[in-house]
Amino acid sequence: MKKIIILCLSITFGFISDQNLSVEAYNKLSEAEKRDPSHAIDGLDLLDPELEITLFASEPMMSNPTNMDIDDKGRIWICEAYNYRNALNPRNPYNKKGDRILILEDTDHDGKADKSTVFYQGEDINAALGIAVLGNKVYVSCSPNVLVFTDENQDDVPDSKEVMFTGIGGIQHDHGMHAFVFGPDGKLYFNYGNEGKGLLTRNKEPLKDELGNIIKGDGKPYREGMVYRSELDGSNVEILAWNFRNNYELTLDSYGTMWQSDNDDDGNRSTRINYVMPHGNYGYKDEMTGADWRVRRTNLEDSVYQQHWHLNDPGVVPNLLQTYAGSPTGIVLYEGNLLPQMYRNQIIHCDAGPNIVRAYPAQKSGAGYKAEILPIVDGSKKDKWFRPSDVTVAPDGSIYISDWYDPGVGGHAMGDSLRGRVFRIAPKNHRPTVPNFIYSDPSEAIVALQNPNQAVRFKAFMALKSLGKAAENNLKELAKNQNPRMAARAYWLLAQIDNKYITEASNSKNEDVRIQAIRMASELIKNPHAFYLKMSNDASIQVKREIAVEIRHKKYSDVWLKLAEAYDGGDRWYLEALGIGADLDWDNCLKLLKENNESNWLKTDKTKDLVWRSRGLKTKVLLAEIIKNSPESQKGKYYRAFDFQDNTDKNDILLGLIKNAKSTEEKVTIFKHFDQATIHGNPTFNKELPLLMAGIKSELDFLEIVDKYSIKSQYSRLHKLAMTNSNSNISTSAATICVKNHGTLGLETELKNKTNAKKAIDVYGEVDKANVTAILIKTFTNKKLSHSLREQAIEEMIGWESEETLWKLTQAGKIPNEFLPIVENILKQTWHSDIRVAASKYFVNGEEEQKINTTNVLSQSGNLSSGKQLFETYCTTCHVANNKGTDFGPGLSQIGKKLSKEGLLNAIINPSEGISFGYEGQNITLFDGSMYQGILTSKTENDFMIKYPGQSKVNIVKRKDVKQILAMEESIMPKFPLKEQELADLVGYLETLK
Template sequence: MTHRLFTLSFAATASLTAADWEAPNAPEAVGTHAFQVPEGLEVTLWAATPQLYNPTNMDIDAAGRIWVAEGVNYRRHKGRREGGDRIAVLQDTDGDGQADSSHTFVQEEGLVAPLGVGVFDNVVVVSQPPDLIVYTDVDRDLVFDPLVDKREVILTGFNARNHDHSLHSVTGGPDGKWYFNNGNCGALFTDKSGKTFRMGGGYHKNGGGDWFINSTEIAGKKSDDGFLWTSGFSARMNPDGSDVEIIGHGYRNSYEHAVNSFGELFQNDNDDPPACRNSYVLEYGSAGYFTRDGRFYKTVKRPKQDHGRAHWRQDDPGTFDAGDIYGGGSPTGVVFYENGALGEKAGGTFLSCEAGRNVIFSYQPEVLGAGYRMERHTWMNSNHDGQFVGSDFVGGGKAEQMADTDPDEVNPKLFRPSDVAIGADGAIYVADWFDPRVGGHADLDDSCSGAIYRIAPQGFKPNNPEIDLTSIEGAISALRSPAPNVRWTGFNALRTRGEKALPAVLALSKDSNPWIAIRAVWLLPHLGDEGLAVCNQLLQSADERTRLVAFRALKRAGKDVYRSAQQLAIHPSAALRRDAALSMRGLPPELASPVLIEVAKRWDGSDKNYLESIGLGAENHEAEIWTAMRDAFAPGDPLKWSDSFARITWRLWPSTAIDDLKARANSPELTVEQRDFAVESLSFIDDQGAADAMFELVTRDGLSKNSATSWLLMRGTGAWAKFGLSKKLAETGIYDPRKIEPIEVTVHKADKTTTFTEADVLELQGDAERGKLAAARCVMCHHLNEMGPHYGPDLKGWVSRQGAEMAVRSIVDPSADIAHGFEGSTLLLKDGKKIDGILISEGNPVVMTSTGGLTQMLPTGRIKSRKKMKHSLMLNADQLGLTAQDVADLVEYLKSY
């Protein structure tokens, strides 16, 4: 096992000054030859266990040291390492391209699998719920000493310790702010300015961990900034924890995000399989995982709606474009590469780790209207056959330790990239969690092995330029760095020098590399009157992206940009008009309306992010601003509205449009589609009048009765329940809890042993034609060939995603590893009936879908108890009456489906 021995020999050279704990098993790593990377680049092993264990996140400082957050005490292994987890510091002291020094910066009992570490000179920021902790290494000896150094909790109130959907890493932005994000566990925190943020949603005590707040109790409540946010969010703030600003929300679990030098935020996000994504985050926008009042997307899923569009609510107003939805996976760390050793062509590359697929994806986002075109490529890959294993989206399971092709090789599918970062030397560094399993709140590698790989041009010699932040020249050098947080230290140092730094900053703005040059623009508003004047001049730049950054720089610096927004609102660039609209957010309607009207006039009728920027700019004043738009556009008779104005009305959900929408819904002059769209628009207005209007459309047998009934039922038992529709719904028979007769549906747990095994099936040759006939038994629960419900996972591409062996296992023993998102629950009713199925909505009524796709609404008052099932909802092969040959035939058929 040469690569295992190589790892051990290599690791033995490390200076293990923190040998407080050793894993019980020998460390392992994937051989570097197993990776495919772009032509001209090579992969080398920079560090490996025991220099580091279970890396969850990393950052790289100006000296090239890599700081690693470790998760030895992850999930069910909490307490495995006494004294808590640690932040480790690894260094290549002799410059040979391999770490030869490793020690502990800090270790605390309260550090339990922290998911973020950010290094800003001698300031180290650790993300450990419920706290965001800042350690200042006062004596700069790279070891935290509580008697000398400083430890401060700058923010607290982030939910769920030892949970992947909680607080993630902090990174420095080009504007001098610190950026961080948090998963959908939610938060209730107060910044140093005294503003309290209530980040709520319908996710509570899911997936284990230690929970500090009940985010469901704050769902639908505004924060002190006056806006309504949901769990799963991004924020930026001053480094002292003041002036926090939420800049995106409605995520499921964005593991990390990256802000580039143009101020654009990109991230990935996880999914209840299969709709993971990589996207541009529209400022202040919602990704759509939760509704406005914090309900799960499943509670408002439309009939026959594509899962990806439903998961990110892409057909609802109030969400930004989901970007690239690529399917199942387990996305982790990201970074945006701008300059460095990989050359100019690599500039502008967004890299996103995908641990479930053993790859790192790459994108070079291109401006497309008010958003970005995201074309996906595979940048680093250890999965050569495209068969995935050990991940939720393929039913769980685990990857075998040894490779199929060579028993002396570590299986390359154990590569689980947890983070990717850029060094000050310009190379790319990738942290490997290394495990047979990813997701499902599990880790199966008892050796806690981890590795850091370096990807650089062949023959690369690392060089980390010495940086002196006390001099203007040194700060400029830092601002030029490929490493994002090193750049931040340069920005911060130059900002403190004020107008003295202006000549050097202006010189930097003329750099031939656009990514480096644009960094200077962010500093200009902070460099005295002359710097401010130069920034204002750039608002007239012929280069639209320079103009955009100048506008953003002034806004982030607290300058009045209203006049500039008026100019941008009529600019030919949709991106500039988008930012003009967003800058109206929070302004009185009499100021915001003129700018938003100009932006709205220039909407192409289809750009989702553009329309959403208008809605975000109008937030809290939608009715007044829509009225001003109606008067400005003079559409007259509501039956004569253009389709684009109808869609603007849909997005602004104005209470002042209720009568007009009702008229459109009832008009025989409009098409069915136009009438139905008016009903849909009405359903998103959070107003008693809208609920009453919808009820009238249902009970008066109008042209839109069927559509209105569907929306009324969804809203009347959801977002509109507060308007007291229960009595009216019951009186009309639309929904009367007293008359509901629940149907009992139970799924019996199969015997532990079946009449045949997985091995028996794998020995057989399958026949696809016979398998097509056997597949008829699957449509009771699975969507197959346009038949069957969307109850179990969609079988299209199922075998190709997870491989034949895992498919066989899932059919023979479905309870062995239940796919995430398809866990069952049991409802015991007060009348003694029992219902097994998947909880679609946990409001009142509870909505449960059971075997066969049977969906029932169950009033909470009829439910005695509810609990999660320990076995799968799927019947095993014996229960389905399948023989071993039937299973072999079925899998053979599904290989090509």
């Protein structure tokens, strides 16, 4: 579908505006010329002939804008991040005065900033990620705090500063607190990424939801990135959605519908756009356990992006749109009239990774939505330093784009600290204008309320709200507006004057206004049961969806039943809304559903889907009944649903299914779902387990069961898998489990067999355990053995413990001379940063390594054939590109699309400056004294999920075995000993990965 959409767009907009240079002409510019603001527009392609893009501001007036807002005077407010990540990257410059909030102004209205004012500067706003200017208050998001500046006399100097929220994770982190936006209901909406963790009040007290649960990302019940709503003073905080990875910014339309983007685990082409259904779980981590999406599970999705967001799991809201590779940033819902029709009432969004600003025209689809991709500004063909960080609407309806302007993006790296731009997009020859409103005049405030700019709307809303009944007639007139979005803005205020306007809105011919009526009733009617019951007769499935999510925890099971009867068994959006509505009331809802569907109970898609989604006390019994009567191809879906139920009686119910299981594969599935903590003493389990093992055909299933239950009777098959399976992940997993359960028996046995000795060293050498390392040392130091076997053994001394041991042997002079070149190569690339530095000096007699002249490297085009070979030698041990390599670090299939040439080079020679979030190294110490280094992909109540260097496999380590986990200060990626020409070759090849 995406290819079709892009093809259509290329027919309509497939030319480059004549306002800037062609690709060929631009590429002839020198690097210095490309970076100069005079060529800022030349580096961009504006893809709509009706529009023009102009440079509003650039360095030296400003630099490194992370976020912006536009006030009602048309002035641009910028959060700068000159001091971004300096604590982790000391090579970055630092201003001891701290970062700045700037006000950029176009005093002569020629479309270019000619005045810059520093509103505030301080170290407490270093690398702030969000700013919202609402009246005389400026909300600045800078983890661990949300600061509110008040400018009482409007002289652009803050008169006070206070903390509204604190305790937020992600200090100077892209996944921390993001910008606040003003909702049409008069409340604040905001979000943070999955480093945010939780919120504390200004008094450092934890915030709780309406059930008394502390709001934090510990899985009780919330996880990862979250969306919130509060009053303007930060009171009455509500959590609206959760389980995102890095939902950078939020936007709302006039009806109160929420939208945002979300970033994937870097390199997995799973970036997404979401319609934010209230109270929805968005599936980044396993809802119940918190496990990483890579952990194998029943009913696993077919594609990476579906797996990434757990889209087959009950309780996960679908995605609106996949945008594949990217680093999404600012977003806005454009409700102005200045831009062409195709952009009106649509999402406009920045994606800094692929250097692009897009619109996403959305249409309703059942109870949800579908969307297309419409590019607006593209820098990928020319200026790959274009990193759009935010998009905002001015009072005249034009849009402004802030540009971080840097060779790289994401991973906390910054290649340039001095540059930054702001662009303006408007119809050709449209001169900027700023309307001037007298907000105290109801008629002028009504006009201002219809403005597309947030700051203007805020002042109008607050003025009309304070006028109350005096503004009622003016608002009633606006409610008749032919544009339903303007009518919606009036109704939000009218409903606060009198609840009768909720009823009036509920009778609107426009379904979005009726949806808004549901939202208003939830906020303003003390007991909306009768209203919801009446509205459940509405013909619109979207209205029904909204009722479903708003009855959550109200236990209106009769309303829920009416809504459930409208479910046809095919609309996942609606199913999830019904699931949200029945939360904590499933037993009553299922009882009514059964009574109403007695003749078709558990026979239709509708009733089976609702049971699959349910979390009632009887759900497990109902799931078992469905499984008994389902074809083999559908059973996995219902077995997976067992993972979302409590463990009471689960083992007994699953054991009851064994006698009806029609295949070994189904029995394996049952064994995967037992509660491991309580099953071992069950006689039926102990009888069935050995029978099961004999019939398992799938290697992955076999390994999973053996590992889960620590089965000691399967040595022969484990060893055979290790030695003969062509899939390296399977053979390594088998060897690891074999060593875990049987020590070095397999390796020692094969070393006595000359035919298999090298193969055994190759396979078991992957297991970085002390007992294996001891045998490798014994082998390569034994001069009686063949040179090739000894060489094989020393080449396998790769791993956290092995490399540490190898370094000690080297210092002690116990490495045979003929193997020193191999040892040198291993230690110069070791994961131990301290050993890497020491070894580099040791092997060059204390002399420092040759320093790299980056200018020389960047000036060379590079040999692609040589670069590919270098890539396969150094990079594929930890990265996947085009389906080849090891899935340990971020995927690199499209790295040439994300990073500029400068960014690629910096990532290689300074890996600690660009660590992608989620790929930070950890030093792991077990109670048995073992030490490892790896990536902590996720953690559950009982386990840590860890990937060790050079391995795709996610290893499960019991929490009870872990003594300590400490974050590494440097990247887990080593600095490779490459010369300038080799670097040029490698960078040249990486540029082709698109």
